[in-house]
Amino acid sequence: MKRFLTAIGATLMAIPLAALLLSACNQLGSPQTAQQKVFAAGTVYETAVKAALVYVNLPRCITPKVQPCSEPGVVDEIKKADNVAFAALTQAKAVVTDPTKTASVANAAAASVESALIVFNAVLVQYRIGT
Amino acid sequence: MNYANFAMTLVTQILPLIPGVVKGVGGAIDAFTHGTGLLHTIVAENREPTPEEWDAWSGRIAAAHDALQKA
Numbered sequence: 001m002k003r004f005l006t007a008i009g010a011t012l013m014a015i016p017l018a019a020l021l022l023s024a025c026n027q028l029g030s031p032q033t034a035q036q037k038v039f040a041a042g043t044v045y046e047t048a049v050k051a052a053l054v055y056v057n058l059p060r061c062i063t064p065k066v067q068p069c070s071e072p073g074v075v076d077e078i079k080k081a082d083n084v085a086f087a088a089l090t091q092a093k094a095v096v097t098d099p100t101k102t103a104s105v106a107n108a109a110a111a112s113v114e115s116a117l118i119v120f121n122a123v124l125v126q127y128r129i130g131t
Numbered sequence: 132m133n134y135a136n137f138a139m140t141l142v143t144q145i146l147p148l149i150p151g152v153v154k155g156v157g158g159a160i161d162a163f164t165h166g167t168g169l170l171h172t173i174v175a176e177n178r179e180p181t182p183e184e185w186d187a188w189s190g191r192i193a194a195a196h197d198a199l200q201k202a
Binding site: 031042043045047049050052053056086089090097 | 191193196199
């Protein structure tokens with residue numbers, strides 16, 4: 001019974017997390033500058049990671065499969081996408097907080113980190129985590 | 132539709148009924164609400180994040196990253 005309820009919970013959980021991520025840009029106070037955009041991207045990233053952790057922390061699937069469980073291959077894909085997003089965030093933060101960088105370089109860094117987050121979220125969506 | 136309100140309604144009214152799932156979801160919601168609150172303040176004050184705020188930001192995303200990679 002508990003397992004059944006947990007499975008239902010995982011399904012229900014997926015709906016609001018997707019909604020949260022979809023609405024993040026609107027809810028983050030309309031960041032204007034490159035620094036604010038990267039700062040906002042960090043919040044979206046942290047939220048997406050916390051959502052992914054719900055899935056990743058499930059016991060790995062074995063045969064015969066006992067639900068709920070996390071597929072090892074899916075976990076690997078999530079971790080790869082996370083590495084890319086984290087690296088992009090770290091690099092973007094370094095750029096936008098560097099006073100020697102021009103505004104156009106800072107804006108490009110902010111745009112690149114948003115692209116990385118889109119990819120990360122797309123991985124989660126692909127595997128129906130947070131969708 | 133206001134997705135955030137819709138989401139928060141689901142989270143606050145439905146998910147607490149289901150033990151075991153709430154903890155993980157709560158982490159995501161906490162991260163979201165904390166980040167949005169701080170950024171609202173920064174934008175409203177028309178300023179850039181302070182070095183201290185950036186340090187905290189770096190700590191949070193690094194912790195999230197490490198947790199996921201080690202899970």
